[in-house]
Amino acid sequence: MTVSKTLLDQNGVRLTVDGTGAVATVTLDRPAKRNAQSPALWRALTAAGRQLPGSVRVVLLRGEGKSFSAGLDRQAFTPEGFDGEPSFLDLARGSDEALDAEIASYQEAFTWWRRTDLVSIAAVQGHAIGAGFQLALACDLRVCADDVQFAMRETSLGLVPDLGGTQPLVELVGYARALExxxxxxxxxxEEAERTGLANLVVPRDELDAAAADLAAALLAAPRDAVVETKALLRGAAGRTYDQQRVAERAAQARRLRDLAGMGE
Known part of the structure; x- marks a missing residue:
């Protein structure tokens, strides 16, 4: 039995790596607030991505308690905002450059999950609302409990989804359904999440962690470089023509064949 090592535990985020070094787990750990998010939590998520050892191949993202994440902490919408943080009202009154830079810093917490050298899995239960929905969408794969409830509430609040979730949502369910x-x-x-492709798998709530762990183990079965090359091919496919994709496939396969033949650099 291998023992996990904790590499980070701050601001509602815990990062552990299993004894093999191949699987990291990022846990949202604010169950009393249904894992509501804040700028401090986003900075911790960014730090978790930067602290991943090079041996990690699969990252599991999960939330403690009944909900994966109920979205942005409502304190963000108060005039005072969070202690030590600029309020949203203060940001709105600032320069375009400052506002853009602040939102870009928030987005960093949602971008590293799609790195080609990793496969990320979100294990989602209960509510995944707003920023919680976008965080689940940031991952490559989603294993969901049968009580999952996704919702994108930003537009209802007069805002837009701005944490990287719009593109993967359209890719998964199409423009018309994403807009709706x-x-x-x-x-x-x-049921709808599984039918439309938001969920790769739906399982009973008490089987969620085991199902995510089983998927992680299955992903580790193939050689790492083959998975990395395949993920890169699939991620780039939408931006290429059919002929360009065939060229990319040939180049990737040539690299794999040379590596297997011991001719790689």
Whole structure:
């Protein structure tokens, strides 16, 4: 039995790496607030990505308690905001450059999950609302409990989803359904999530962690470089023509063949 090592535990985020060094787990650990998010939590998520050892191949993202994440902490919408942080009202009154830079810093917490050298899995239960929905969308794969409730509530609050979630949502469910989900702010439950591709797998709530761990183990079965090359091919496919994709496939396969033949650099 291998023992996990804790590499980070701050501001509602815990990062552990298993004894093999191949699987990291990022846990949202604010269950009393349904893992509501804040700028401090986003900075911790960014730090977790930067602290991943090079041996890590799969990252599991999970939330403690009944909900994956209920979204942005409501304190963000008060005039005073969070202690030691500029309030949203203060940001709105600042320069365009300062506002853009602040939002870009928030987005960093949501971008590293799609790195080609990793496969990320979100294990999602209960509410995944707003920023919680976007964080689940940041991952490559989603294993969901049968009580999952996704919702994109930003538009209902007079805002837009700005944490990197719009592109993966459109990629998964298509433009028309993505627009309807965002503009209405309605809940997407487990059956629809699985049917539309938001969820790769739906399982009973008490089987969620085991199902995510089983998927991680399955992903580790293939050689790392082959998975990295395949992920890169698939991630780039939408931006290439069919002929360009065939060229990319040939180049990737040539690298794999040379590596297997011992001819790689």
């Amino acid at each position: 989900i965002c503009a209405t702010g309605r809940f997407v439950h487990a």
